[in-house]
Amino acid sequence: MPGWPDALAGDVPDVARTLLGARIVHDSPEGRVAVRLTEVEAYGGLTDPASHAWRGRTPRTEVMFGPPGRLYVYFSYGMHWCGNVVTGPDGHASAVLMRAGRVLEGVDLARARRGPRVTDRSLARGPACLMQALGLDRGADGVGLLDGGAVRLEPGEGDADRVDGVGAGPRVGVSREPDRPWRFWLSGDETVSSYKRSPRAVR
DNA sequence: TGAACGATTTCCT
DNA sequence: GGAAATCGTTCAA
Numbered sequence: 455m456p457g458w459p460d461a462l463a464g465d466v467p468d469v470a471r472t473l474l475g476a477r478i479v480h481d482s483p484e485g486r487v488a489v490r491l492t493e494v495e496a497y498g499g500l501t502d503p504a505s506h507a508w509r510g511r512t513p514r515t516e517v518m519f520g521p522p523g524r525l526y527v528y529f530s531y532g533m534h535w536c537g538n539v540v541t542g543p544d545g546h547a548s549a550v551l552m553r554a555g556r557v558l559e560g561v562d563l564a565r566a567r568r569g570p571r572v573t574d575r576s577l578a579r580g581p582a583c584l585m586q587a588l589g590l591d592r593g594a595d596g597v598g599l600l601d602g603g604a605v606r607l608e609p610g611e612g613d614a615d616r617v618d619g620v621g622a623g624p625r626v627g628v629s630r631e632p633d634r635p636w637r638f639w640l641s642g643d644e645t646v647s648s649y650k651r652s653p654r655a656v657r
Numbered sequence: 658t659g660a661a662c663g664a665t666t667t668c669c670t
Numbered sequence: 671g672g673a674a675a676t677c678g679t680t681c682a683a
């Protein structure tokens with residue numbers, strides 16, 4: 455049984471499941487926000503048509519081709535930032551999208567960033583919401599998550615009893631191979647986002 | 658150099 | 671359930 459953080463080097467779907475329950479933490483001058491991951495998606499590099507890295511190495515996807523344990527941040531729909539944990543061996547270009555989580559620390563700060571009318575369960579519900587709650591954007595692209603820095607990924611602990619099981623299904627919003635079941639979530643958790651199929655899905 | 662396209666969110670009906 | 675907001679990335683010419 456591989457230990458943390460060696461678990462990041464395995465096959466992407468396995469790594470994605472492993473990351474459920476882990477904590478993503480950001481210490482900023484404003485304070486700390488810590489989020490427990492409840493929903494993730496695997497993206498498999500060169501063999502996955504839905505992955506940004508599928509068409510090969512570009513300036514944007516450079517980080518994905520590097521060593522595991524770094525953060526890959528991309529800009530979405532002209533207004534949102536989403537974050538992935540780079541996984542797999544160096545050069546493999548696989549990553550796990552952090553889709554949703556529960557805010558464990560810094561609820562007030564997260565709400566200040568997200569808006570006063572956002573409910574607790576929705577603070578980090580959705581990939582762009584999660585990044586906004588953490589206060590992360592393009593400036594965090596490429597940062598190491600395992601070096602004890604301001605942005606860190608930590609193994610989950612002490613809450614295994616709260617897990618009912620892991621659900622799996624198709625990824626949200628992808629148009630290529632829309633049925634590949636590489637989305638994983640903690641069953642029954644209210645912070646998991648709702649599924650939406652891409653209107654342009656082709657198969 | 659130009660244009661289509663999103664790994665989305667929010668607000669309206 | 672549906673549409674608008676908004677711009678970097680990518681591919682075609």
